[in-house]
Amino acid sequence: MDSRRAESFSDxxxxxAITVLVFNLLPIADKTASDLTAKALGHYWPAYLAYVxxxxxxGIMWLNHHTMLSRVRKVNRQVLVRNLFLLMGVVAxxxxxxxxxxxxxxxxxxxxxxxxxxxxMMVISVGYATTWVYLAAHxxxxxxxxxxxxxxxxxxxxxxxxxxxxxxxxxAFVSPIAAVTIFGLLAVYYLFEQLPDTGSEGHQEES
Amino acid sequence: MDSRRAESFSDxxxxxAITVLVFNLLPIADKTASDLTAKALGHYWPAYLAYVxxxxxxGIMWLNHHTMLSRVRKVNRQVLVRNLFLLMGVVAxxxxxxxxxxxxxxxxxxxxxxxxxxxxMMVISVGYATTWVYLAAHxxxxxxxxxxxxxxxxxxxxxxxxxxxxxxxxxAFVSPIAAVTIFGLLAVYYLFEQLPDTGSEGHQEES
Amino acid sequence: MDSRRAESFSDxxxxxAITVLVFNLLPIADKTASDLTAKALGHYWPAYLAYVxxxxxxGIMWLNHHTMLSRVRKVNRQVLVRNLFLLMGVVAxxxxxxxxxxxxxxxxxxxxxxxxxxxxMMVISVGYATTWVYLAAHxxxxxxxxxxxxxxxxxxxxxxxxxxxxxxxxxAFVSPIAAVTIFGLLAVYYLFEQLPDTGSEGHQEES
Amino acid sequence: MDSRRAESFSDxxxxxAITVLVFNLLPIADKTASDLTAKALGHYWPAYLAYVxxxxxxGIMWLNHHTMLSRVRKVNRQVLVRNLFLLMGVVAxxxxxxxxxxxxxxxxxxxxxxxxxxxxMMVISVGYATTWVYLAAHxxxxxxxxxxxxxxxxxxxxxxxxxxxxxxxxxAFVSPIAAVTIFGLLAVYYLFEQLPDTGSEGHQEES
Numbered sequence: 001m002d003s004r005r006a007e008s009f010s011d012x013x014x015x016x017a018i019t020v021l022v023f024n025l026l027p028i029a030d031k032t033a034s035d036l037t038a039k040a041l042g043h044y045w046p047a048y049l050a051y052v053x054x055x056x057x058x059g060i061m062w063l064n065h066h067t068m069l070s071r072v073r074k075v076n077r078q079v080l081v082r083n084l085f086l087l088m089g090v091v092a093x094x095x096x097x098x099x100x101x102x103x104x105x106x107x108x109x110x111x112x113x114x115x116x117x118x119x120x121m122m123v124i125s126v127g128y129a130t131t132w133v134y135l136a137a138h139x140x141x142x143x144x145x146x147x148x149x150x151x152x153x154x155x156x157x158x159x160x161x162x163x164x165x166x167x168x169x170x171x172a173f174v175s176p177i178a179a180v181t182i183f184g185l186l187a188v189y190y191l192f193e194q195l196p197d198t199g200s201e202g203h204q205e206e207s
Numbered sequence: 208m209d210s211r212r213a214e215s216f217s218d219x220x221x222x223x224a225i226t227v228l229v230f231n232l233l234p235i236a237d238k239t240a241s242d243l244t245a246k247a248l249g250h251y252w253p254a255y256l257a258y259v260x261x262x263x264x265x266g267i268m269w270l271n272h273h274t275m276l277s278r279v280r281k282v283n284r285q286v287l288v289r290n291l292f293l294l295m296g297v298v299a300x301x302x303x304x305x306x307x308x309x310x311x312x313x314x315x316x317x318x319x320x321x322x323x324x325x326x327x328m329m330v331i332s333v334g335y336a337t338t339w340v341y342l343a344a345h346x347x348x349x350x351x352x353x354x355x356x357x358x359x360x361x362x363x364x365x366x367x368x369x370x371x372x373x374x375x376x377x378x379a380f381v382s383p384i385a386a387v388t389i390f391g392l393l394a395v396y397y398l399f400e401q402l403p404d405t406g407s408e409g410h411q412e413e414s
Numbered sequence: 415m416d417s418r419r420a421e422s423f424s425d426x427x428x429x430x431a432i433t434v435l436v437f438n439l440l441p442i443a444d445k446t447a448s449d450l451t452a453k454a455l456g457h458y459w460p461a462y463l464a465y466v467x468x469x470x471x472x473g474i475m476w477l478n479h480h481t482m483l484s485r486v487r488k489v490n491r492q493v494l495v496r497n498l499f500l501l502m503g504v505v506a507x508x509x510x511x512x513x514x515x516x517x518x519x520x521x522x523x524x525x526x527x528x529x530x531x532x533x534x535m536m537v538i539s540v541g542y543a544t545t546w547v548y549l550a551a552h553x554x555x556x557x558x559x560x561x562x563x564x565x566x567x568x569x570x571x572x573x574x575x576x577x578x579x580x581x582x583x584x585x586a587f588v589s590p591i592a593a594v595t596i597f598g599l600l601a602v603y604y605l606f607e608q609l610p611d612t613g614s615e616g617h618q619e620e621s
Numbered sequence: 622m623d624s625r626r627a628e629s630f631s632d633x634x635x636x637x638a639i640t641v642l643v644f645n646l647l648p649i650a651d652k653t654a655s656d657l658t659a660k661a662l663g664h665y666w667p668a669y670l671a672y673v674x675x676x677x678x679x680g681i682m683w684l685n686h687h688t689m690l691s692r693v694r695k696v697n698r699q700v701l702v703r704n705l706f707l708l709m710g711v712v713a714x715x716x717x718x719x720x721x722x723x724x725x726x727x728x729x730x731x732x733x734x735x736x737x738x739x740x741x742m743m744v745i746s747v748g749y750a751t752t753w754v755y756l757a758a759h760x761x762x763x764x765x766x767x768x769x770x771x772x773x774x775x776x777x778x779x780x781x782x783x784x785x786x787x788x789x790x791x792x793a794f795v796s797p798i799a800a801v802t803i804f805g806l807l808a809v810y811y812l813f814e815q816l817p818d819t820g821s822e823g824h825q826e827e828s
Contacts (some may be wrong), residue, residue: 001273008215008629009269012222015633016430019712020229022641027237029719030648036720036730041737052709059705062630066622081398084266088259091226098236099243109243116248191702208480215422216476219429223637227436234444288605291473295466298433305443306450316450323455415687422629423683426636434643441651495812498680502673505640512650513657523657530662 003075003142006083007066013087014062020094021054024101046104046180053180054097056187057121061090064128064190072135072142079142082131089124096120100180110176117183118169125162164189210282210349213290214273220294221269227301228261231308253311260387261304263394264328268297271335271397279342279349286349289338296331303327307387317383324390325376332369371396417489417556420497421480427501428476434508435468438515460518460594467594468511470601471535475504478542478604486549486556493556496545503538510534514594524590531597532583539576578603624696624763627704628687634708635683641715642675645722667725667801674801675718677808678742682711685749685811693756693763700763703752710745717741721801731797738804739790746783785810 024047032040065086069075075083099113135142164186172179231254239247272293276282282290306320342349371393379386438461446454479500483489489497513527549556578600586593645668653661686707690696696704720734756763785807793800 005273009218009222011630012219012633013226015630016223016226016637017229018708019634019637019641020226022638022712022715023230023233023644025713025716026644026719028716029723032720033723036724036733038733041733051713055709055712056705059708063701066626077399080270084263084398087225087266088262091229091262092232092258094229095232095235098233099239102236102240103243112243112245112248191705192698212425212480216425216429219426220433223430223433224436227433230437230440284606287477291470291605294432294473295469298436298469299439299465301436302439302442305440306446309443309447310450319450319452319455419687423632423636426633427640430637430640431643434640437644437647491813494684498677498812501639501680502676505643505676506646506672508643509646509649512647513653516650516654517657526657526659526662 001075001080003069003072006075006080007069010065010069010083010087011062013091014058014065017091017093018055018058018062021051021058021097024094024098025051044101047101049180049184050097050100050104053184053187054093056184056191058090058093060187060190061124061128068128068132068135070145072139072144074141074143076138076142078134078138079131082127082134086124086127086131089120089127092120093124100176104176104180107176111172114172114176114179114183115169118165118172118179121165121183122162122169125165208282208287210276210279213282213287214276217272217276217290217294218269220298221265221272224298224300225262225265225269228258228265228304231301231305232258251308254308256387256391257304257307257311260307260391260394261300263391263398265297265300267394267397268331268335275335275339275342277352279346279351281348281350283345283349285341285345286338289334289341293331293334293338296327296334299327300331307383311383311387314383318379321379321383321386321390322376325372325379325386328372328390329369329376332372415489415494417483417486420489420494421483424479424483424497424501425476427505428472428479431505431507432469432472432476435465435472435511438508438512439465458515461515463594463598464511464515464518467598467601468507470598470605472504472507474601474604475538475542482542482546482549484559486553486558488555488557490552490556492548492552493545496541496548500538500541500545503534503541506534507538514590518590518594521590525586528586528590528593528597529583532579532586532593535579535597536576536583539579622696622701624690624693627696627701628690631686631690631704631708632683634712635679635686638712638714639676639679639683642672642679642718645715645719646672665722668722670801670805671718671722671725674721674805674808675714677805677812679711679714681808681811682745682749689749689753689756691766693760693765695762695764697759697763699755699759700752703748703755707745707748707752710741710748713741714745721797725797725801728797732793735793735797735800735804736790739786739793739800742786742804743783743790746786 028041028044028047031044069083072079096113096117096119100110100117103109103113135144164182168179168182168186171182235248235251235254238251276290279286303320303324303326307317307324310316310320342351371389375386375389375393378389442455442458442461445458483497486493510527510531510533513530514524517523517527549558578596582593582596582600585596649662649665649668652665690704693700717734717738717740720737721731724730724734756765785803789800789803789807792803
């Protein structure tokens, strides 16, 4: 299958998943039905924080996904299956987002929410790593545009990302708010940092 | 009409339908509002199971759909009408998924949920078969890329799929959990198995 | 603007709007939470009927929309504005669908629901007619693929469609179920009937 | 990255966000569950008004977005990040829309709703301005189709748009209904007015 078609389906899924995040804000209109004041709206700051963090996170994931799939011209059944599992994680993100939005207030329940969030992120990270490794190992078969590799620096940075999610998840046991802040900072870091792929562009002749 | 346009609309519908599945997870945040613990989250395992099974199932259906429509360059009104009925079944999948998510706990109500799930799957299978048979019968008119046929082995495997859904639906009367497990295994089987179309690629010269 | 881009945005809107219809089925899982039986599911037949009727209706509208926009290569601000109003009607369809799903049971309330449904359809019909007439009047400016006109027979059939919706809406005052059945039959009729555009293809040289 | 790909993802997001607006109408079916009359439906006029205003507003934003991105052939990381923040605002629109739909009835609570609406609009306006200024400053790097600039007249009109939102937000403290009407009129004004980009087309040789 042409990789563009898999990309275009994935793009649709990413676009819907990122928009579904607003469904964590909509119930606030009902919850403030009897008394809408600026203060009442402010009370729901965990929902706004969770919206921003998850929006940036899915946005980054979309960019990573595009970078990854644009490296090959064809995809086979193996890639499509890995991609499907990846999307299954991405589509689920609004769920831990809802948990964080509803429970970040209270410390002990916020911990359960933030840990669930971190675990979903780790599962998705593993999904990306698996797909990326597969592409690197089968580039000829997949008609790679240029040599796909996982450069050492990138590996480190990728790992750093995972380490960030692991650290955030552990910190959630002490302070769920700190954990969600870390998840947000990770997204912002990747927004402004170069992606692995782009980063390696200058060195593509090196082995 | 160019078949790519029908595909692109169908792709959009598949992408939205697969993402709608997360709406069966979102209410869990509200239901655990007063007491969010790991155990309370675990209590909703039927929702997670139903999410995974339906996600893989719609994913597979998307692949099948693409395989089917990519065989022809044009589609006529007849194909579009069949396609619309097919999509009507696919878009409905989140509904039996919600029934399973809410009722797999209790045996007798789980039976109604799992049977409904199986029936929707059977209706969709019939939709696929009808469209496939139509394409095979009108390939010249539809400017087929290569000869579309329903190879014997494939027919068997296709039938096997239906047999699997029929079997799962019957088993649901005894154990709805076993039935949903079977629906999941069917999706996994098709994930890793070759699709009819790809499977016949090597033999496209044979009659 | 290239008409393909307007089409692709509209396609996305149609694909989401048609999928939103399943949100009228999802609450049934909750409503049957305490007692899910086949009979309890059957009780919600107006929801299933409304789903089928609206799904076919939006499907037909997508086809009509494609037929219309594929006639021109460019679109200007005037067309885009008309298109936006058209889409505003299409996106609203799940709302009267929900009214019908919830109220078709009771005669007097079903009347309000079915009349609302019919009114929305009439507004959309007017939207289509307005856009079509504009395209016919500005085909040179819009770089028409071939001469766009509203053939007499088609006009009649188009009018017939509107007459159907008017008739259905009036009948809703007596029997809302009959009205919704008529709306469904109108969709089925257009599914199998040729569209105006296709119908006039053979006569495109005639004035 | 090719700018068309960023556009196509953004288009998907716009298409979903505009369709999500119907979720502010769907609960009306439940709220009128016990007594559906024409009068009961009429009672929810703020929801219909909010739907129309937000639909036109997102529609206009989609047009502006396309105009903006079609000016360049490539986008870099900086543009994508700005675009992501822009989309974060657009996707959030259904939330202040829901506030307006639920609270426009009561004067003091309607003020909070309309002010929130105005603030979200202003944030999005800033997002557009930031992206537009970036494109104008890096057109060579982004392989601009033709010189991108912010002509004086356009600047004025752009500013006028912001002034409109600021004025509307201030007026919301006196009359939230007047404020929402202004937001609607702003959308209608931009619908029929030329966009900055199109407006400057004739003068593109001037400095």
